[in-house]
Amino acid sequence: MAETFKIRKLEISDKRKGFIELLGQLTVTGSVTDEEFDRRFEEIRSYGDDHVICVIEEETSGKIAATGSVMIEKKFLRNCGKAGHIEDVVVDSRFRGKQLGKKVVEFLMDHCKSMGCYKVILDCSVENKVFYEKCGMSNKSIQMSKYFD
């Protein structure tokens, strides 16, 4: 059957559509219960346009095929400017190479533009550098991190 894709914001029913399993293709998710998911969903929803999670649903199967999120940081510099931070971009391995990742990033960038951000930034592995270049980004600096126990 033909695949049809719809891009939209995350909905509370998306846990049943494989959203957490999809994130598991990016990194460790732990076992998120329905209650934990609902609580976190409501918390994120309360941030309104300052924290948006985008998904692409494959409508024939009703499964979430791709996702990505963006947070809007409010600054004092640049005349109290705003910066977008893209995180957690992942496309289901069955659907990679169909421009879905690019569509997710474009959706998130459009959101940043509509929010008046002067820039959008993200961290990624060397393997994903070309993908983000194809999304219109360029390498700016190095990534630093510290994971807490």
Ligand SMILES: CC(=O)SCCNC(=O)CCNC(=O)[C@H](O)C(C)(C)COP(=O)(O)OP(=O)(O)OC[C@H]1O[C@@H](n2cnc3c(N)ncnc32)[C@H](O)[C@@H]1OP(=O)(O)O
């Ligand atoms: C900020 C973060 O979240 S970083 C984490 C990124 N996510 C991951 O690493 C999770 C595992 N990987 C994935 O989910 C996917 O491979 C993604 C998200 C990196 C790419 O998603 P896809 O849907 O497969 O990419 P998409 O089809 O939109 O590719 C767009 C373009 O980038 C190119 N591209 C995609 N991935 C790569 C890659 N790893 N290396 C080189 N080019 C690539 C494609 O060939 C395509 O080029 P074209 O427009 O000239 O045809």
